[in-house]
Amino acid sequence: MAEVLEIQEEHHFDPLTLPNNGEGGEESPMKISYGKTMMWYFLLSDAFTFSAFLIAYAAIRISQPWWPNPNSVFKGFPGFGPEANLPLGFVSVMTFVLILSSVAVVRAVQEGHRMNKKGVMIWMFFGILGGVAFLGCQAWEWNNLIHEGLRPFYNPFGPDANGLTHLVEEHQQWSPGPVAFGALFFGITGFHGFHVFTGVLLNVWGFVATSMGVFHRRGHYEMIEKLGLYWHFVDLVWVFVFLAFYLM
Amino acid sequence: MQTTTVTEPHVKEHSQAAHADAHHHTETFISKYIFSLDHKTIGKQFLFLGMAWAVIGGLMSVVFRIQLGWPDETFPWLEKIFAAWFTDGKLNPEAYYSLVTMHGTIMVFFVLTASLSGTFANILIPLQIGARDMASPLMNAISFWLFFLASVVMFSSIFLPTGAASAGWTIYPPLSALPQASPGSGMGMTMWLIAMVIFIGSTLVGGLNYVSTVLNLRTRGMSMFRMPLTVWALFFTAIIGILSFPVLVSCCVLLIFDRGLGTSFYLSNIVIGGKALPFAGGSPILFQHLFWFLGHPEVYIVILPAMGMVSEILAVHSRKPIFGYKAMIFSILGITVLGFIVWAHHMYVTGMNPFIGSIFVLFTLLIAIPSAVKVFNWLTTLWRGNIRVNPPSMFAVGFVSMFISGGLTGIWLGNATIDIQLHDTYFVVAHFHIVMGIAAFFGMFAGIYHWFPRMFGRMMNDTMAYIHFAITFIGAYLIFWPMHFLGLAGVPRRYYTFNEFAAFSQYATLNKVITIAAIVVFLGQLIFVVNFIYSIFKGRKSVQNPWEANTLEWTSPIEGVHGNWNGDLPEVHRWPYDYSRNPNSDVDFIPQNVPLTEEEKKDYVHH
Numbered sequence: 001m002a003e004v005l006e007i008q009e010e011h012h013f014d015p016l017t018l019p020n021n022g023e024g025g026e027e028s029p030m031k032i033s034y035g036k037t038m039m040w041y042f043l044l045s046d047a048f049t050f051s052a053f054l055i056a057y058a059a060i061r062i063s064q065p066w067w068p069n070p071n072s073v074f075k076g077f078p079g080f081g082p083e084a085n086l087p088l089g090f091v092s093v094m095t096f097v098l099i100l101s102s103v104a105v106v107r108a109v110q111e112g113h114r115m116n117k118k119g120v121m122i123w124m125f126f127g128i129l130g131g132v133a134f135l136g137c138q139a140w141e142w143n144n145l146i147h148e149g150l151r152p153f154y155n156p157f158g159p160d161a162n163g164l165t166h167l168v169e170e171h172q173q174w175s176p177g178p179v180a181f182g183a184l185f186f187g188i189t190g191f192h193g194f195h196v197f198t199g200v201l202l203n204v205w206g207f208v209a210t211s212m213g214v215f216h217r218r219g220h221y222e223m224i225e226k227l228g229l230y231w232h233f234v235d236l237v238w239v240f241v242f243l244a245f246y247l248m
Numbered sequence: 249m250q251t252t253t254v255t256e257p258h259v260k261e262h263s264q265a266a267h268a269d270a271h272h273h274t275e276t277f278i279s280k281y282i283f284s285l286d287h288k289t290i291g292k293q294f295l296f297l298g299m300a301w302a303v304i305g306g307l308m309s310v311v312f313r314i315q316l317g318w319p320d321e322t323f324p325w326l327e328k329i330f331a332a333w334f335t336d337g338k339l340n341p342e343a344y345y346s347l348v349t350m351h352g353t354i355m356v357f358f359v360l361t362a363s364l365s366g367t368f369a370n371i372l373i374p375l376q377i378g379a380r381d382m383a384s385p386l387m388n389a390i391s392f393w394l395f396f397l398a399s400v401v402m403f404s405s406i407f408l409p410t411g412a413a414s415a416g417w418t419i420y421p422p423l424s425a426l427p428q429a430s431p432g433s434g435m436g437m438t439m440w441l442i443a444m445v446i447f448i449g450s451t452l453v454g455g456l457n458y459v460s461t462v463l464n465l466r467t468r469g470m471s472m473f474r475m476p477l478t479v480w481a482l483f484f485t486a487i488i489g490i491l492s493f494p495v496l497v498s499c500c501v502l503l504i505f506d507r508g509l510g511t512s513f514y515l516s517n518i519v520i521g522g523k524a525l526p527f528a529g530g531s532p533i534l535f536q537h538l539f540w541f542l543g544h545p546e547v548y549i550v551i552l553p554a555m556g557m558v559s560e561i562l563a564v565h566s567r568k569p570i571f572g573y574k575a576m577i578f579s580i581l582g583i584t585v586l587g588f589i590v591w592a593h594h595m596y597v598t599g600m601n602p603f604i605g606s607i608f609v610l611f612t613l614l615i616a617i618p619s620a621v622k623v624f625n626w627l628t629t630l631w632r633g634n635i636r637v638n639p640p641s642m643f644a645v646g647f648v649s650m651f652i653s654g655g656l657t658g659i660w661l662g663n664a665t666i667d668i669q670l671h672d673t674y675f676v677v678a679h680f681h682i683v684m685g686i687a688a689f690f691g692m693f694a695g696i697y698h699w700f701p702r703m704f705g706r707m708m709n710d711t712m713a714y715i716h717f718a719i720t721f722i723g724a725y726l727i728f729w730p731m732h733f734l735g736l737a738g739v740p741r742r743y744y745t746f747n748e749f750a751a752f753s754q755y756a757t758l759n760k761v762i763t764i765a766a767i768v769v770f771l772g773q774l775i776f777v778v779n780f781i782y783s784i785f786k787g788r789k790s791v792q793n794p795w796e797a798n799t800l801e802w803t804s805p806i807e808g809v810h811g812n813w814n815g816d817l818p819e820v821h822r823w824p825y826d827y828s829r830n831p832n833s834d835v836d837f838i839p840q841n842v843p844l845t846e847e848e849k850k851d852y853v854h855h
């Protein structure tokens with residue numbers, strides 16, 4: 001094993017330049033290993049899954065006469081009580097946490113290229129921490145909205161929300177909003193949360209395998225790169241989910 | 249475990265021959281034949297399970313065709329066999345709808361998607377590109393076992409007391425979304441959805457493996473443009489599956505929410521028995537868009553592998569290079585791309601904006617171009633070829649016939665104006681059965697007859713094969729040709745009986761003829777099954793390269809060895825279609841691993 005590692009120090013390890021077939025066949029047109037090919041195609045596939053959800057969201061939303069104003073729905077913040085009015089404050093924190101976690105995984109991949117086991121472990125740890133924190137935030141937000149009455153089949157955020165007043169005989173009337181809001185919110189953020197959850201599990205596995213020296217013995221940290229690809233994808237999807245539910 | 253290291257990207261020092269030998273001793277019956285990681289065994293598993301499904305799916309069509317052929321008669325003997333589906337010797341209407349639904353689901357997904365791609369991608373991709381196995385043999389095995397699990401769930405749903413799903417294979421809501429809509433919309437529908445989500449997992453895992461194997465594991469000299477057309481077709485098929493099936497996942501997940509959580513994605517303004525349901529704001533048309541975004545590419549998932557195999561088989565058996573090799577590849581690419589932007593031609597009558605309809609008409613008719621390129625290339629490959637008549641070439645020519653007959657009616661249906669008249673009639677049934685059902689089956693049969701010696705080391709019986717061909721070819725036209733006229737007369741599909749309609753009762757005799765033909769064709773397929781099983785054990789032993797073909801699978805020992813080749817992998821020097829290249833030679837084929845001669849090097853056009 002010591003020999004293998006010495007060789008790698010002499011020739012800087014770069015999986016891109018290695019033949020992908022163990023017996024020296026033709027190179028992949030994309031010049032990447034089969035594992036990364038699989039991951040990229042999987043991400044393409046998953047992108048279609050999310051696109052379908054977001055297109056369903058768009059189709060249903062534009063067919064409604066009105067839609068809840070995100071500023072009056074997502075205004076809670078932990079510790080500020082039920083009267084808190086901090087529009088999009090908490091979701092900004094969540095988003096920031098997820099992006100930071102992605103940055104940590106970028107650093108882990110970089111340390112993997114340098115064959116620095118300890119560095120990979122440290123940054124993977126922060127990446128996992130960010131993922132768990134994001135899931136925690138999502139749990140709080142779901143809980144908060146459920147307390148306010150939001151359900152997959154019921155939406156209390158109706159025309160009484162700011163900017164969407166619904167006047168009946170000069171009086172502001174309260175009536176429930178489009179039910180699709182709750183269904184889409186729980187469905188799509190839930191599906192994204194499920195991806196984050198899977199990503200955290202995979203990253204924990206990557207962390208444990210790193211600590212056991214699996215990738216070091218293998219001579220490369222490509223697995224961490226593949227986990228990183230998935231993690232950044234989950235991050236990217238959140239940007240679109242964020243755009244759809246919170247900004248528009 | 250051993251096999252995975254073979255294809256591990258960075259392990260170079262392995263001596264493959266020693267490796268294969270060492271592996272042999274550790275194999276048990278279970279690891280070799282059941283939970284095998286060998287792509288050749290997994291391919292056979294897909295084939296066996298697919299054949300079982302095809303018999304079940306075909307039998308179902310016979311049962312509901314008997315109802316359509318003799319709507320007034322009673323069949324006590326059928327009731328003895330299928331007691332749950334019959335009352336007083338007559339097929340129950342609910343059972344009829346379940347049978348139609350399950351026939352479609354089984355044939356489209358379980359036979360022509362999973363089994364067709366699964367069998368031939370597994371057997372042919374590694375062997376034809378010169379790889380030891382799939383990129384990830386473990387994922388390959390997982391793909392099969394997920395398919396098996398989906399099969400178990402789908403098969404069990406047939407035995408539910410409330411019956412299997414009965415909303416049609418397209419499971420349109422609200423019929424599929426409301427358990428109270430029909431008996432089959434209860435547990436049967438739930439199990440259908442569960443089975444399909446598992447099934448999609450299988451397709452995804454398998455597809456990722458096929459794509460990365462083709463891209464990464466080609467042997468020395470096997471550039472992309474030296475791959476046989478089978479591999480190109482299976483490659484694009486896998487990409488279509490990877491990109492379209494996830495949308496069906498989304499579609500099914502939202503439907504599951506509507507069924508289980510009371511959401512209203514697809515439901516709105518529904519009144520049952522005078523009582524309004526609380527659903528509001530959803531759209532059943534949204535479901536159709538999501539479903540057909542998979543549903544249309546799905547027909548290309550079904551037909552492309554057949555096209556690839558037929559291209560290869562026609563070239564081999566007409567002893568000529570395939571006509572227009574690159575045109576074939578780019579037409580597959582064209583079909584792949586266009587296949588994703590035509591889905592709404594299934595929805596012309598949903599009331600969507602006619603301007604959108606006209607755009608979908610345009611794209612739909614554009615698909616005729618790559619399809620016609622392929623048809624003309626097959627015909628010109630046959631043209632003045634030294635054609636060898638044998639079962640694979642017969643079925644391959646049969647495929648071309650079916651594809652032309654069914655494809656021409658596709659041009660009718662692709663036009664929104666004509667589709668308004670023909671939508672949901674037997675014309676549509678005739679069209680898609682010929683062009684994607686029968687044609688794909690012909691491609692599959694051609695492939696099985698052609699690669700049977702590669703799979704089992706023995707030849708299939710020719711006499712039985714010719715009888716099988718004659719019955720299937722004539723019978724399939726007898727079943728589906730008259731349906732065009734039924735459809736033109738406005739006879740709607742999916743109806744349980746036409747007795748009550750004065751306009752349609754005149755076709756009672758024609759329906760009997762169709763049913764009799766269907767029964768004969770079904771029995772004809774049993775000849776194939778008998779031939780298949782008989783030949784595995786008792787067939788004539790095959791020589792190493794029985795068809796004198798160029799592709800690499802015939803250089804791998806015919807008895808099938810782990811790792812596919814003893815010693816080094818073959819090196820490729822030429823494209824796979826060097827047939828009848830030298831008119832002065834006795835040998836009219838030059839396998840891909842034969843180095844170029846000095847003379848050839850001078851004038852060899854780089855393929």
